[in-house]
Amino acid sequence: MRCRDLLLTTLLVAFAASGPPGAAPAARGDEVSYARDVQPILAEFCWRCHGPVAADRQGDLRLDERAGATAGAASGAPAIVPGQPAASGLVHRVRTDDADVVMPPPATGRRLSARQVAVLESWIAAGAAFESHWAFRPLRRPVVPEPAAAGGAVHPVDRFVFARLVREGLPIPAEAARGTQLRRLSFALGGLPPKPAEVREFERSTDPDAWLGAIDRGLGTTAYGEHWARHWMDVVRYADSAGYELDYIFTHAHRYRDWLIRAFRDNLPMDRFLALQLAGDEIAGGAAGTSGPEAAGEADAALFLAVGPRRFEGGIQREKARNYEWLTDVADTVGSAFLGLTYGCARCHDHKYESLSQREYFGLQAVFADARLEERRIGEKGGDTRPADLTVVARETPSVVHLLRRGEIDEPGDEAAPLVPAMLHAGETGGPVFAGPRRRAAFARWLTAADHPLTARVLVNRVWQWHFGAGLTRTPNDLGVQGEFPAHPELLDWLACELVESGWDLAHLHRVILSSRTFRATADASAAARDRDPENRLLSHFPRRRLQAEELRDALLAVSGRLVDEPFGPPVVPKVEPWVLAPLRNQNWSETPDPAQWRRRTIYMVVRRSITLPFLDAFNGPDVVSSCAVRDTSVVASQALMLLNDEAALDAARGVAARAWGAAGDDPAGLVGQAWWLVFGREPAPDELAGAREFLAARRRAWADRTPPDGLLPAVGAADAPAHGVPEPALAAALVEWSLLLLNTNEFCHVD
């Protein structure tokens, strides 16, 4: 698994309670907050036995709601007497050393820290106000802090962020250099570096609207569609094959990928974007592929339901078991990706921490029981290598879903009605039930209703993460009670309101975020910020990030002029070393014959569940088995080896060398300038220019009496550079070597 498991997200939360300021710290002088400070303690230490699950409840005491917690307990004093910590049984029992009384019980080996006890005491002293969980509360637009409290900032995003910095006594960050800003923006929207001419133009421009213009130029491009589709593909566990032992190729998956690209490019409203993936076939008015290109497109959206792992092996051929595995994949993914909840935890038993029962879990599975996947095996080749084509087909009669004891298919319980959790409907005893036809469409309407507490919050948090490297809450697949309390909860809610009220207009959300000074801030942390905000939770500076695997590979292709910019279509199967294919049982790897195709953007390279392309593996590509919320970013020597030694990097170096030569010929300063603009998007500084000239000259001398290997010669013919002809071999080899080093720099591989 190359992506942080969503389970780890359940852990981050305790940081907020136990202290290091980096996590989601209380501002100095703040009151104790239930949501930020108290709930994580109760959730971690108490709710397992005194929480939402009635069957697990001990001593008839529940500590997840005020009525239960303040009622007189059978065993003596009420657990909580608001205003009186000393009279509260809870305080006594977490403080005492009496093994018969102390909580949690000694057998668990767990103990509250002194700091955690103090938090509970202050909270009880202040009246022990319970609040519903922040992410389940109705969305209300928070008041934007006054500019005066935010260092004079005008932009709403900045007013939230800077007001916090001011309260913490941290300096408001300066703006990054203009070239740096544009490079950042270009990667944020299109996943590619800016063209040198764009940087020059932006650096020269005095137009106050130049930045907004640059944002608008980035939105609506195919490159933007591709980059944001790739983000979403992480979340929906996209792959072009079934996984498990046989790992059949999917021939349908790329139609879903292409639909995603178009949906982003064309700025499809996000409510419709989500709805079509759940029920595109139903919404399009009938079964998949009925009529017209639009209906076909909408049915392709619903292939979201058909790109998860799928077992074709013998033992599981029973239709019932396969259907259950599919419903499990869909429910778990919808829970994580769309709702930001650890739904899957309620499959074998009621959720231990959320008010999410097993009945409600299977209720979600039942929503999808009105569909099934139709399988078609294509071609006549030997049984194991034929690809599979899946279609989502509406069932006339939904299949019957049972609650399964311990999640075991052989232990069915009651029939599950299609429904959603009551906890998302304050005051109601049960969530809506989708009993009629077209359950998925009804569910999609519920999910994208303007007053849904989670959908917009989850989405906005992801968009923030994809711009800033970390979400406002760093547990994007878990906004539940065990998720991390957001660093800027009001900002998150404000942006969520902005998204909904704009008609779910993602381009609008981008403009709001990207036009802020927070996004345009320098990535260089002040000494105070490094000391007091080392994890940059307060956004005291822009979070520098290493390029993601796809961005890095695409950037190599782009700056070297090697990129074959051809959108859409079946996945490209590139040439790989034989050892990469060793885990493939069937060796079903049919290389795309035209090598030019291997130089298309990474999103078009085949995603196999059983093997990972080495470049993606080295640079922390996504997990493709379940929803991947956050990419890991390691820094290890194997990455250096990949970029120094891999043929793809060398090919990019030949491309950069050829382009520089084509533009500058045998003019040392011109060559350096050209390459600097191509790779870094800026002028070389005088010392860089001098250093580069010196290095090139030395290497040219080193090659003068040797014959460079072919691999070091740029693919440049006289026709490519009519003005300059072909470089002599010693210079050519020096240029390629040098270009390879430029592509290995930290500057090229990071976004500042």
Place this chain on the structure above:
Amino acid sequence: MWTDGDDGAGPDAAASSSQWEKSGGRRSPDADLRSSRERRSRDSTPACAPDGCAEPAGRREWLFRTTGALGAVALAELLGRDARLAAGPAAREITGSLAVSGGGRVPARAKAVICLHMHGGPSQVDTFDPKPALQARDGQPPPEELHRLQLQFTDVSRQKLMASRQAFTRCGESGIEICDSLPRLQRCADELCVIRSMHHEQFNHTPAIWFQNTGSSLPGRPSLGAWLSYGLGCATRELPAFVVMHAKPLKPGPGVWGSGFLPAVHQGMRLNAGPVPIPSLRPSIPRTAADERAGLDYLRGLNARHAAARHDSRLDARIASYELACRMQAAAPEAVDLSRETRATRDLYGPNFGEQCLIARRLVERGVRCVQIYHVGPDPANDWDTHGANHEGQSRRMQEVDQGCAALLVDLRARGLLDETLVVWGGEFGRTPTTEGGSGRDHNPYGYSLWMAGGGVRRGIVHGGTDDFGFRAVEAPVHLHDLNATLLHLFGIDHERLTWRHSGRDFRLTDVFGKVVTPILA
């Protein structure tokens, strides 16, 4: 889009190159922004040696800069052990700071550790902790005192005791009881120090694996290997200090071998399973050592200039990764090449897990500080996490690892390496003596078994014990924090002194806990 001819770097851009000289000063770095220490580091001229990957002179200072605090002590240890690095004024300077900071060290017994992690949780009552009472009361309800234990999936009060179906044998002179599904390991019993009283509080995999690696159930802290790398450096310059092997995805995802808030250079490096452990280890076109050195010196200059004002340990780590990568090109192919072993040795270790154990031995032989192998069965769904069909699952997992574990002990002993190499075998927790469903066992962190061998640990002993049913550690309990304190102790490190200041407080592997388990020290 990016295609030739329309990107502005074409001919008209070239025409403007004459202006570059004029405007170039605009981006000249502001020297005042850099501390003198950094400038010193950057200005150090690398020595160009016949060996293309020879140590650049600036590296020592660079390491000093990126470690700091007790890192100075740590580095001094590295310098003390590595004659090539011990010479020179920088070394004396740093050794000097050892005397000042001193006291963090105790005599070292181990130089390297190999952690064999049985992913999912091996069952103690089916491996190293036989329980007659459990056998006698098979199928009966567990005693009430156990009912309140919190487990992941089951309520103990509603379960039945479930006897082990393994047979046990008293092995070797020590008479340590080991189940018969580990026949080869049985023959190594007299090397083992079995701890039967391990315990902690995390009953789910992800937090438990984090806890085992980092001393915290929360993500974000440095792992043991990272602490060792930080504290002791690497005894080799050609390989990473900390190497991880796993064949299948792990439950907590990657990052459990991360460096947390320690400088990123200390994180573990993963080797691929299968025939090519390190891809792209050789250049696609051959380079001479001189070509290589010239290129890397130039690259390091560019990166150092870029990193100077940025204060970001990830950038520093990336710079270091190139120096290491360069040296690995020479050393690593040999280090992971099992064809250099005799047929007899390869047969001793066997395939798959055994091959990983053999690679681990070759790595520690060459100075790697910490090697972790995570064992998962052939299918990710088939690890040691036997919620169903416990007996069959545990037996198969044991068959998969028995040969490799035993071979590692035999081979390390034969080569005289076992005394300075610590081997630790265990999972993130054990399993319940009670049922889950008909035939499974649930997670159990309250009492479980683990064994250590070599590296300054007593041979042929059993330490601690569980209750009559093997559920809770009751005799000489060893908490995970105690184990980590002991591991550091064996490396000559006082676990209370190996710290890193982060967010205004000093963090350590053992948080504010941990006692060295002295009875198991040789």
